[in-house]
Amino acid sequence: MKDFAQGLIDGLDKTTEAGFAEALLIAISDVKNKDGLRIRLTLGDTFEEHIEYVRQIAKIMVKEKTHEH
Numbered sequence: 001m002k003d004f005a006q007g008l009i010d011g012l013d014k015t016t017e018a019g020f021a022e023a024l025l026i027a028i029s030d031v032k033n034k035d036g037l038r039i040r041l042t043l044g045d046t047f048e049e050h051i052e053y054v055r056q057i058a059k060i061m062v063k064e065k066t067h068e069h
Contacts, residue, residue: 005030014062021058028054 008026013019031041043053 003030017055017058017062020062021055024054024058025051 005026009023012023012026014023028041028043029038031039033039042050044050
């Protein structure tokens, strides 16, 4: 049986900043300790900071193609 979080991540377009950020948020929320229990991993002191840091990572990792006219 496929892991639920992995199934969500597989369905996202990770070639865009938004899709990569969403996949990263899902992956971070599914991190488990050695006993298989999920841990609360955050990148900031508030949820808003956490989201902003994830967006920054996504921007670095994904180079969106701009359409030149």
